[in-house]
Amino acid sequence: MRAHADPAVLLPIDGLPALLAALGRDGYRCIGPAVEKGAIVMRELDGNDALPRGLQAEQGPGHYRLVADPHNRYFAWANGPQALKPLFFAPQETLWRAGRGDDGALRFEAVLPEAPKLAVIGARACDLAALALQDAHFLRPERVDAHYAARRARLFLVAVQCAVPAATCFCGSTGDGPVPTAGYDITLAELPEGFVAHAGSDAGRALLATLDLAPATPRQLDAVQVQGEAAAAAQARALPGKDLHDALMRRLDHPRWDEVAMRCLACGNCTAVCPTCFCHAEFDQPALDGASSTHQRVWDSCFGESHGHLHGFNVRPDIRTRYRQWLTHKLAGWHAQFGRSGCTGCGRCIAWCPVGIDLTGEVAALMAEQP
Numbered sequence: 001m002r003a004h005a006d007p008a009v010l011l012p013i014d015g016l017p018a019l020l021a022a023l024g025r026d027g028y029r030c031i032g033p034a035v036e037k038g039a040i041v042m043r044e045l046d047g048n049d050a051l052p053r054g055l056q057a058e059q060g061p062g063h064y065r066l067v068a069d070p071h072n073r074y075f076a077w078a079n080g081p082q083a084l085k086p087l088f089f090a091p092q093e094t095l096w097r098a099g100r101g102d103d104g105a106l107r108f109e110a111v112l113p114e115a116p117k118l119a120v121i122g123a124r125a126c127d128l129a130a131l132a133l134q135d136a137h138f139l140r141p142e143r144v145d146a147h148y149a150a151r152r153a154r155l156f157l158v159a160v161q162c163a164v165p166a167a168t169c170f171c172g173s174t175g176d177g178p179v180p181t182a183g184y185d186i187t188l189a190e191l192p193e194g195f196v197a198h199a200g201s202d203a204g205r206a207l208l209a210t211l212d213l214a215p216a217t218p219r220q221l222d223a224v225q226v227q228g229e230a231a232a233a234a235q236a237r238a239l240p241g242k243d244l245h246d247a248l249m250r251r252l253d254h255p256r257w258d259e260v261a262m263r264c265l266a267c268g269n270c271t272a273v274c275p276t277c278f279c280h281a282e283f284d285q286p287a288l289d290g291a292s293s294t295h296q297r298v299w300d301s302c303f304g305e306s307h308g309h310l311h312g313f314n315v316r317p318d319i320r321t322r323y324r325q326w327l328t329h330k331l332a333g334w335h336a337q338f339g340r341s342g343c344t345g346c347g348r349c350i351a352w353c354p355v356g357i358d359l360t361g362e363v364a365a366l367m368a369e370q371p
């Protein structure tokens, strides 16, 4: 079954510079994949040469390594450590500033971020699903987060269908990938001769129209469908269901929580790389002269000791309760908050956990025994 409503066109394999140039003419700064310190990260592109080609990302529990792609593709790498999250929910930023005016009165001033038009090249299906969840949190009508909204409003998303999922990927079992089906302006599927492209928004349609591309052929559309099905079939990890709320809540006293606590370092890497985690802390940073201060927001993690402090005691005093909070909030609590699990199957928490704790393995161990 083909997922896209718009007709497909073919961007030639050497056509990415034309796509980037068209985005540049529309005033977008292009953010895309680049190799940095042995990993593929998303950063501002300075031309087509910056796009990594001929690389795959070999991933496993606590393991990430770039290796050669025998087919020299642009997008044969699965996701890197960064999701889209840092582009909209900044790791640290100033929310407001306070200071005294000449009359000595205190004044408070909102500090909104600079929000240039951004085009992101190479977003994967799991990250589009995660972005929709971040939207549900930061853009809820009763409390729109002005900082997130300012960045999010000027975004153009070029998605890419995954052809080579990592061994850590399990988006097929969460229902979020590997084929992008929503949330993009343009989506690309890479074939040897070029990229089969679909528009998903008016902005995407308008941009593709400027490139004067030929329609994709039925053979190319079939190849894209086969590629998506093969990528889904290649995923070896899975969660045992899309809604684990009741099953997990029945297992809050399971001995596995003690077992995983023996291995977990409470470092918070999993929450930092997770594209859907949105916990943050806030603090005031006074200027050295004492005349003003800024109010900062910084990413926080449920693995931190201070995260569970409430009125003089800690509701999560040990790693057992913190790991349990992470897993049960992500896979159970989110159903009540957002109507779905908070996991989109990107596998980052598995690859970037320094001791290789595997969320799918922990869930399997919890489910193996009846409580």
Ligand code: SF4
Residues within 6 Å of the ligand: 270, 273, 274, 275, 276, 330, 342, 343, 344, 345, 346, 347, 348, 349, 350, 359
């Ligand atoms: S819980 Fe892990 S696999 Fe799921 S979305 Fe977060 S980082 Fe990805």
Ligand code: SF4
Residues within 6 Å of the ligand: 263, 264, 265, 266, 267, 268, 269, 270, 271, 303, 352, 353, 354, 355, 356, 357
């Ligand atoms: S599960 Fe792994 S990444 Fe997460 S806090 Fe524990 S040791 Fe760190």
